[in-house]
Amino acid sequence: MYGLGLFKGLGITMKNLVSPSRQFNIVQYPNRRASPFDLAKVDDQNPISFIATHPIKTLRSLLGLETLVDRMPQHANFRGEEFAWYDRRCTGCASCAKYCPLGIIKIVTGTSGVNQQEGQSYDIDVFDIDIGRCMFCGLCVEACPYDALHMGSGFEEGKYRRSDLVINVDQLKAAEKKPSTWFRPQLTDRGHDPIKGSTADWDQVGRHEKPSLEDQGERWAKR
Amino acid sequence: MSTIRTEPVTINLGPQHPSTHGVFRLRVTFDGEEIIDVEPVFGYLHRGTEKLAESRNYVQIVTLTDRMDYVASMSNNLAYVRTVEKLAGIDVPERAQYIRVISVELQRIASHLMATGFLLNDLGALATPLVYCFRERERILDLFEMLCGARITLSYMRPGGVFQDAPDDFWNSLNTLISDFPNYLDELESLITTNEIVLARTIGVGLLSDTQAVDSGVTGPVLRAASVKWDLRKANPYEVYDRVKFDVPIGNSGDTYDRYYVRLQEMRESIKIISQCIEQIEPGPVRTETPYFIRPPVGETYSSVEGPKGELGFYMVSDGGISPYRCKVRAPSFINLTPLKDMLTGWKMGDLIIILGSIDIVLGEVDR
Amino acid sequence: MIASTPAFFISFDSLKDLFVNLIQSLGFGESFGWVAFLLAGISISFLIINVMVMATAFYTWFERRMIGRFQVRRGPNRNGPFGIFQPFADVLKLIMKEDTIPDAADKPVFTLAPIALLAPTLMIMIVIPFGTYLRDDALLSNLNIGILFIVGVTSVNSIAIFMAGWGSRNKYAILGSMRGAAMLISYEIPMALGITSVLLLSGSLAMTQIVQSQSIWFILVMPMGFFVFMAASTAEMSRTPFDQIEAESELGSGYNTEYSGIKFAVLFLAEFMAPIVTAAIVTTLFLGGSQGFDFLPGGIWFAIKMFVLIFLLLWVRSTWPRLRIDQIMGFAWKVLFGLGLFNIFLVAVEFMVAVELGHTKDDGSLTTEYMLIMAAVNWMVTIIAFVILANFVGKKKYHRPEPTASPLANMGIGGD
Numbered sequence A: 001m002y003g004l005g006l007f008k009g010l011g012i013t014m015k016n017l018v019s020p021s022r023q024f025n026i027v028q029y030p031n032r033r034a035s036p037f038d039l040a041k042v043d044d045q046n047p048i049s050f051i052a053t054h055p056i057k058t059l060r061s062l063l064g065l066e067t068l069v070d071r072m073p074q075h076a077n078f079r080g081e082e083f084a085w086y087d088r089r090c091t092g093c094a095s096c097a098k099y100c101p102l103g104i105i106k107i108v109t110g111t112s113g114v115n116q117q118e119g120q121s122y123d124i125d126v127f128d129i130d131i132g133r134c135m136f137c138g139l140c141v142e143a144c145p146y147d148a149l150h151m152g153s154g155f156e157e158g159k160y161r162r163s164d165l166v167i168n169v170d171q172l173k174a175a176e177k178k179p180s181t182w183f184r185p186q187l188t189d190r191g192h193d194p195i196k197g198s199t200a201d202w203d204q205v206g207r208h209e210k211p212s213l214e215d216q217g218e219r220w221a222k223r
Numbered sequence B: 001m002s003t004i005r006t007e008p009v010t011i012n013l014g015p016q017h018p019s020t021h022g023v024f025r026l027r028v029t030f031d032g033e034e035i036i037d038v039e040p041v042f043g044y045l046h047r048g049t050e051k052l053a054e055s056r057n058y059v060q061i062v063t064l065t066d067r068m069d070y071v072a073s074m075s076n077n078l079a080y081v082r083t084v085e086k087l088a089g090i091d092v093p094e095r096a097q098y099i100r101v102i103s104v105e106l107q108r109i110a111s112h113l114m115a116t117g118f119l120l121n122d123l124g125a126l127a128t129p130l131v132y133c134f135r136e137r138e139r140i141l142d143l144f145e146m147l148c149g150a151r152i153t154l155s156y157m158r159p160g161g162v163f164q165d166a167p168d169d170f171w172n173s174l175n176t177l178i179s180d181f182p183n184y185l186d187e188l189e190s191l192i193t194t195n196e197i198v199l200a201r202t203i204g205v206g207l208l209s210d211t212q213a214v215d216s217g218v219t220g221p222v223l224r225a226a227s228v229k230w231d232l233r234k235a236n237p238y239e240v241y242d243r244v245k246f247d248v249p250i251g252n253s254g255d256t257y258d259r260y261y262v263r264l265q266e267m268r269e270s271i272k273i274i275s276q277c278i279e280q281i282e283p284g285p286v287r288t289e290t291p292y293f294i295r296p297p298v299g300e301t302y303s304s305v306e307g308p309k310g311e312l313g314f315y316m317v318s319d320g321g322i323s324p325y326r327c328k329v330r331a332p333s334f335i336n337l338t339p340l341k342d343m344l345t346g347w348k349m350g351d352l353i354i355i356l357g358s359i360d361i362v363l364g365e366v367d368r
Numbered sequence C: 001m002i003a004s005t006p007a008f009f010i011s012f013d014s015l016k017d018l019f020v021n022l023i024q025s026l027g028f029g030e031s032f033g034w035v036a037f038l039l040a041g042i043s044i045s046f047l048i049i050n051v052m053v054m055a056t057a058f059y060t061w062f063e064r065r066m067i068g069r070f071q072v073r074r075g076p077n078r079n080g081p082f083g084i085f086q087p088f089a090d091v092l093k094l095i096m097k098e099d100t101i102p103d104a105a106d107k108p109v110f111t112l113a114p115i116a117l118l119a120p121t122l123m124i125m126i127v128i129p130f131g132t133y134l135r136d137d138a139l140l141s142n143l144n145i146g147i148l149f150i151v152g153v154t155s156v157n158s159i160a161i162f163m164a165g166w167g168s169r170n171k172y173a174i175l176g177s178m179r180g181a182a183m184l185i186s187y188e189i190p191m192a193l194g195i196t197s198v199l200l201l202s203g204s205l206a207m208t209q210i211v212q213s214q215s216i217w218f219i220l221v222m223p224m225g226f227f228v229f230m231a232a233s234t235a236e237m238s239r240t241p242f243d244q245i246e247a248e249s250e251l252g253s254g255y256n257t258e259y260s261g262i263k264f265a266v267l268f269l270a271e272f273m274a275p276i277v278t279a280a281i282v283t284t285l286f287l288g289g290s291q292g293f294d295f296l297p298g299g300i301w302f303a304i305k306m307f308v309l310i311f312l313l314l315w316v317r318s319t320w321p322r323l324r325i326d327q328i329m330g331f332a333w334k335v336l337f338g339l340g341l342f343n344i345f346l347v348a349v350e351f352m353v354a355v356e357l358g359h360t361k362d363d364g365s366l367t368t369e370y371m372l373i374m375a376a377v378n379w380m381v382t383i384i385a386f387v388i389l390a391n392f393v394g395k396k397k398y399h400r401p402e403p404t405a406s407p408l409a410n411m412g413i414g415g416d
């Protein structure tokens, strides 16, 4: 009957109001108000003893002054707004710089004098990524033949100046290495999940296993 | 007795206006509340995508296509990589084709959800249906995040396949999504489809007859709402669309309600397509090895797919180098605006907004 | 109904008495009565303005929270516990903003419009019998034309909105205010019709009398009148589905497009005060005012009923889209006007029958038993009328036949 549709609509909105399963999975980024129960959970106490031992904290949390960090979990494949770069893997081949659609990776290399016999590896003097212009497409990661460059998993890169957004080689070296598993199936296979907090060292991120000493003897010594 | 002398008012609707879906400007002349003339003004979001493509190599252009129709990046990716594959003669593995179809249909649902939600927002429903739509779209974006690490600017496809296989947990989430989704659509329907205010506002408003639609080159749901059964997925099956069964929903008369309803039914069809694809998909490679710098032979080609907004085509000319000589995009949003003046003239201010909303334009694509 | 006579309660009269006593005890004579009058008036104004502003602040918070919940969101939740200090933050922000006046604006009109919109809304509150201390007490309880006062004062609204739109010299604003003028004036008629049917039964214009005559709530006695009045007052305060004056998605912001700073804050205040005032009027007219069980004071019952009404309004607001301007006008004149007249006719006939059959009390009002019979009859008539109306309008207009494919696409893709 004409007119019933309006009331059906009212029913739908009421259903969405009351039923908890229809609610958004809301994450109060960057922090949420903590109830005394939450605080007790964090402290690993039972709530009653927590309230007894921390009256001021309890009062503050009841007034809504206590907060806990809260954020949405990403998938391990998430392309974060940072990079994980391993200087021990990077050869300075600059494939990444060539493949970047925006040309925002700047690499300057110099001779290092190490491994002279094998054709000398390069020193990376400059490795700048201007993440202020980067669109995090990941083509540089796709291009890197030595698995030296990976997408990172963090996204809180807000800065006050554009010039601060250029990540240089020292920052890249010092950064915590939490590579995303994006385009790196070997990381997934090894059970790496940056969102859960696991880090990966330079020798764990390659797509080939590191050859054992026997293998190396087989392959190189007989040459 | 003399009547009161009235004169028409010209109003600049946009580029900053809550309901022009971006930076679209309409110079509208009103006689009271009635529209007597419309003049669209484009170009506020022009970024020169086609020109930029001439200085990028064939893989890098994928990132540019993301930013055209930013609510349906996946479809843009597909349309583009299919053109390159045709130009360079690259084969695509079967599993990649299935994954492409699944992701494109998910993207179609996401895009239609946006269109429906914003249409209701334009109708003045205080964003409630919009938020419900966004809630479901969010789940699709979560799926995309698993698939390719991003939510909006996906860059998932590459000439020769997709860049990486879907992770294992993707399939579970996809299965829950497609089992939940029909229920959600039912809920949305009972909120909107039978709502008498929506009916009163949309039925018979902004009529676009089939002849008019075909004459002005309109495609997609807007064309199908005008009862023209034309869908590239059926008429010219690409990828694996010839192996799945689905209907092409059409509308009655081409009014705003039809355009909404066609979109709603298309979402159901998309769910059908996805579930058939899940049944048929088999393990295998997802990408043919292509060189980093693809050099297609000299030549030109046009290829198009049925995007959420209509026929999305790329025309590319190769001079044998690593980047195209010319790249032209047939953007459905832009071409669907052709009959705008016919559709709007004679209607009221409130109708203008919903007619524009029901065409479902994305300004990133209109201006490119 | 009143258990005992209290020593003091807040109303204009009591305050005046208080000040008269005060003045006399200070040694001034009878001729200073006007000072007491003035002081009492100022205190009442002070009270109303502050209480109403706070109530509106709370209401905006409640509305945003509630609509947030309807939209499966949270609503404001960062300022203070549950975000309750959000309105203060909003107002602080608005006050600190620059108060711009467009160059081409009609400056006096532009400046006066917010005040013209706010003042009538506040004035209504003095005649609402929300039971300050006793049941059925208004601040100005001895005003015997209470409801007429309300009808008169609310019509200033349309002028104020037109002032705002005209004064800003903005095309969106003028469109919004033109719509507003047309709509508000049209909806005043069904609103008056709704009120008239109440007056027929209560036999008095005084708000306290109207409450006292409701031995059965009038919403039960005449649902049709309630519907007409509710719809009309929703339109009067320009809420969904009748929010043509602002129509965010069409006009940007309608009549208040050009306002900023403190002026916008005042417009905003008036706009959000309207639901409270409307809920108060409807509670008085149809829900038995501050009547209720004795374990709670009348004021609390009044607040509960208002709360329910406000919740209903929010529910509707967060669900339904808005109608187009011509449909809104058509609804007023074709549907509500007719229903209102029919309702008056019905109630009048029933009243005459009651008088003929002697079902009246000594003071001329109806007996409770007869009101119950009336309720039963009216509910049936209302439902039948709505069903007939619905089928009459809906059938022929919204029937959608099965679509047939146009011959233009002969691509051989019919079906699978």
Ligand code: SF4
Pocket (backbone or CB within 6 Å): A099, A100, A101, A102, A103, A104, A105, A129, A133, A134, A135, A136, A137, A138, A139, A140, A141
């Ligand atoms: S992510 Fe994309 S834009 Fe950013 S540096 Fe890598 S290739 Fe360039």
Ligand code: SF4
Pocket (backbone or CB within 6 Å): A089, A090, A091, A092, A093, A094, A095, A096, A097, A107, A143, A144, A145, A146, A147, A148, A149
């Ligand atoms: S990061 Fe990879 S691609 Fe870039 S210079 Fe180093 S090794 Fe080459």
